[in-house]
Amino acid sequence: MTAPALGLQKTPLNAAHHRMGGRMVDFGGWEMPVQYPAGTIEEHLRTRTHAGLFDVSHMGEIDVRGPGSIAFINSITSNDASKLIDGQAQYSALTTPEGTVIDDLLVYRFAADQLTLVVNAGTTIKDWDWVASQSRDESVELKNVSSEFCQLALQGPDALEILQKLTDLPLEDIKYYHFDQGGVDGVPAIVSRTGYTGEDGFEVYAAADKAEQLWDKILDVGNTGSPEGLLPCGLAARNTLRLEAALALYGHEIDETTTLLEANLGWICKFNKGDFVGRAALAKQKQEGLMRRLVGFEITERGIARDGQEVVVEGAKVGRVTSGSPAPFLKNNIGLAYVPVAFAGGGQQIHIDVRGRLVAAQIVKTPFYKRVR
Amino acid sequence: MANVPENLHYSKDHEWVRVEGDIAVVGITDYAQNSLGDVVYVELPKVGEEFAANESFGSVESVKAVSEVFSPVSGTVAEVNEVLNDEPEKVNGDSYGEGWMIKVRMSNSGEVDSLLTAAEYEDFTKAETE
The missing domain is CATH 2.40.30.110 (Aminomethyltransferase beta-barrel domains)
Structure with a gap:
């Protein structure tokens, strides 16, 4: 009920959220919309039955470049990044030596020597410090590019049809957990068939200064305002959608006191890929x-x-x-x-x-x- | 702006009181329901329970949060709005009418005078949002 404190970080869509009546709250140091005027329940239901649009620009992005990139990522994450092909993404985790979770993340492979880690907003600085501290290979270049990107999640059964109106990319051909690159409303973008709602949908990454253009255009072609149209959604709906789909939220289901195995994330622990931080502890826990x-x-x-x-x-x-x-x-x-x-x-x-x-x-x-x- | 009817008394915890003889009808304000968002659950006391002024008599929950509700006056619960068990959304839709929560038989009707008037409550909510 009180106005957000000063000094909060803002996404490139902050003005759009205010303009559209988003109720702004402090979310892990970011001023974010918890809901829009439609309300959490309607936003949730519309995403399940038609489509919802979420600003997730607060997520962090860390670029990993150079010939040693895959080996490096494999040494600090639990899933097997060597299995990725160009244009594929993977759910994985940064683990402590105890097998607990520093963060969960997506690994995007653009090329064998060019990958991006997409991490949680509240943990971006911690993750960056940890990842940088683990890099001993001079052939690997790391860069925190979080502020360069906006990220919009378009989710729900109508997501494909809506986004297809703005791009020549053959969206039908992008498989789950794969991505493509091309123009969305003429803006160079990465279009990834991923999400955090339990629905089909896409996450669109583009230059931060194009965020508002994309946001407004996607809502426009999604017939926002009509009873079956696309709705902008806040963090409260994002949370209830992911909870119905039983997807882990960092700081809740997973943190540095919970192991991946305890969190039912054994499927992203690849013991046969070679050593990684936390492997021994996780293998021991699995055995015992x-x-x-x-x-x-x-x-x-x-x-x-x-x-x-x-x-x-x-x-x-x-x-x-x-x-x-x-x-x-x-x-x-x-x-x-x-x-x-x-x-x-x-x-x-x-x-x-x-x-x-x-x-x-x-x-x-x-x-x-x-x-x- | 939030709807603040003239004929009611208000608390700083965002409850309203309508006096009907020695009975105080209590609910939460339009401002409060709007701040909460979609109300999905209302927990009310039993008839006969006693509350002191400013004591918590129940809770109202939105998808996101739980808020306690406080009795602006002292007394005994004479009636509770059972309809809210099945239709908690009435708190959003008609916060001053069908969304009422409890009726309290006041033990000290003078307490009503220390509550805020509509104009005072309006100023109070303005200050809170600034």
Whole structure:
């Protein structure tokens, strides 16, 4: 309710958010729209049924160049970057020697000697310092190019049709987790078939000074303002969309106290690719077995779980909610939590301590929401 | 700007009070519902519970956040708006009407005089947004 503090960082779309009535909040040091006048529920539903447009320009980008790029990235991330081909992207993580998570990120391969790491906004400086400190190969050049780019995420079943009106790139041919480069409304752009909502969609990267042109044009061709048109969406809808899809959010499901295996991210731990930071610790944990695991739960009575609340089983505190919220599309109340593996099975009855009241819930399979392809 | 009806009393926690004899009808203001966003859940007390002035009597939740709601006056809960269990969105749609939350049988009706008038509340919200 109070105006954002001075000194917040702003994306190139800051003026557009204000102009369009976005409610601006401090998000990890960035002044960002938490919602637009349509409201979080409508923004969420429109993204599931038609399309939503998100400003994600606050994300960081680190360029990695030179002949040793892939070997370097493979030494500090858990997934196998050598498997990428030109024009492909990969979900991966920067890991600590303990196998916990410095950040999750996307690795984009433009060429064998030219890759980009796309990292979270709030961790960009930490990631940059860590990545730079790990580089000992003089053939690898690193550059923090975060401020040069804007990033727009166009998500939802109508995303392809909308974006195709502005580009000659054959969008249908860009496979999931691949990208292409070309003009969008005449602006040189990277168009990537990725996203964070559980829907089909694209993320468009372009020069920061073209952000407003692209934002306005995409909304325009998306028939924003009509009942089935494209809606600009804020961070609250982005959060509920990713939670329904059970996608991890840094600082919630994953951080430097949680390992990738505990977070169900074993699929991005490639033990056979050679050594990487945290490999030994993760291999040991895999062999010895997990003590706790991230699970999804659904509230089975009245009440909404929130981040940080305790999970209770038979009167004992056994874990903690990492994300809890109403699910606008599923129309129930859901969450993610760490619990001991003994209580991690589907159907397990648990309680969430909601401000002193024990609210019944049960563990369910994730993702909560999966789109019909 | 937010709607602030003349005939009500207001708290600095953004509740309104309408006096009907010794009963105070309590809800949250248009300004408050707008700040919260889509209301998805309202937790209300039981009839017969007692609250002191400024004590929390329940909570109202949007997709994003939980806010406590405070009783602007002391007294006993005479009635709660059960409709909000199934239709919490009435808090957004009609915050001064069908979105009312509780009726309190006041133990000290003089407390109403210390609440803000409509004009005072309007100034208060303006100062808060600046």
